[in-house]
Amino acid sequence: MHAYCVHYFRSISLIAYQYGVSFRGEPFSGGSSFGELFFNFLLLQSWVPSAYPLSFNGPSWSISVEIYMYMLLFVTSVFCSRCKAISWLLVSISAFVALINISYLNYLTSESMRGLSCFFCGAFCYALFKRFSGIKLEYKLASALEMLSLAAVVWSISLDFIYKDIILLLLFMSVVLLFSYESGIVSSLLKARFLQKLGVLSFSIYMTHYFVIVCFKALLTLLSKFTNFNFIYGEPGFKVMDLGNAYFNNSLLIILLLVTILVSKFTYLHIEERGQRFFNNKRLVTQ
Template sequence: MASGQRFHALDSLRGICALAVVLYHLHVVGSVTELAFFRSADLFVDFFFVLSGFVITHAYGARHDLDLRRFFILRTFRLAPLHVCLLGVFIVFEFVKWGAAQQGVNFNKEPFTGMYAPSQIVPNLLLIQAWTPWTENMSFNYPSWSISIEYYMYLIFAAVVLCTSARRVLVWAGIVIVSMAMLYSGAGPFTALAYKGLACFFAGALCYKVFEALRQRVQPGFAMASLLEVVAGGSIVWVLSSDEPNKAMLASALFCLTVTLYAFDAGIVSNVLKTRVFELLGRLSYSIYLTHVIILSVLILLFMVLEKKTGLPLAPVFGDFRYLDSGYPWLNNLLVGLVLLAVIGVSFITYHLIEVNGQKLGRRLLGHRLPAQAVPG
């Protein structure tokens, strides 16, 4: 398998998991968003880390001549353009919230305070917000905390590739072990989010080495691959829907297994995931993941304005969360579907206007043309 070849089923899974994260952040009374599975869908961020480690190792893990400048530019212009644009949108949205407050419509928090304080802008621009205990880890576009972790994990990965050769696997394993120890001991200079991301990312790198060894010895038939894919997918659904106290650890282990299995692209689920609609979701996954919070924020603001105008309880607060409620279960579920369509539609636009053009700009800085698919996701 050439290093530029994509894992189509895994790309599609990334898109599906991104939509699951959307439903995790969306709260609609009596709808599918309140199913136990979606209430644990935040764990899919670990899947993204595992998959990123797997894919980047496929592309660069065996290199002995890694061009650090090229690597840095490609990774920066893969992640930063959309993140920076949406940070600007969130800053503008704080001004909108401030204007709404002048009209008597108040969100749960005052504009430009806490996670939206101006002091958090520079950490977000530098993508360090999730690494330190001195910054608001979930500031502004809060899903971007994982982009903060991922960006610097790429640089750590590049440093390992540059400084090691035959012992890279041992270094990756060491990072996983140390990160897990730091995570569960609460020690070290970084946040628990950073240690969790490091452990999952480099576990993904190790998964690629396992996959590489397996594919040289084993070529699973369609029936066996289909069975394994269904079992792996079903196990993830069961674990995320359960009350298992070690749910996070079990889910991460299953994500490692699932990424390795689906990389073969050999079973019935993989065949379904390679259809055009799922491939589209895979391409849009990064935009889906980063754009959905601002869409949900605008929708919540709209419902709060309507609540104030009509007197109906359209945006009730339960616990720490603002819910949406039309008053009818069927209409609430329809609202969920419309939100997903809106997120996909906006993501289609941001993918082509920002992501693709951002990557083109990075390739122009390198002074040559590089096929977009050669930039691993």
């Protein structure tokens, strides 16, 4: 339920922005038209082919997929309890095959199929880890594997090559399994208190960063009008912020990160956490 709370809060914030600020053209037009509100309200924007998955709060496309994934996970866990790992693997493979052939399947969306394939691949990884959790990796070997796996992720994301989608899915699955053992130096670094706190805020950070970027772009657009210096470049739908200097751009990036973390902390404490307590109390009352 915390996903719903943060999603609606951020969507309302961006609707208010659309209503009050029109730097990017006519408000409530194109991908952020009133017609998209219905799909956003029910978190269906990534499932309906006619809907625009990135409407209003762009990151919520994945929440649209995820919220229904949990429902399907519950169904498979209850009705396929003896073979749930196999059912998860079959769902992941079926969705991945559909994703490869998405151009021929007009009634499906690439977002939903990508979500199905990756989500249930992750669930299958969890089942594998539970099955082989007794394996002990030597510290030096685990450290080498962790650093190599991260290098492989950076390399594979940066380049274009044949069968990239298949290789990435298998690579990420291997990385998730490797880091689940928490045996190497990178895993040890990730246990640092600061990073643990960021992990707690991760969902709010994900849902908030887009809103922060939109606000900064609006601010720079306004600043451009007063200074006659263009801080925003690109085409409609894909614009970047550029202060004209590498030092200034890097400083802007750091400020964006800090503001995102601060806003996310507020969102976590006052929206996400309160939402969790509210729905947990409701559930206890009904019981």
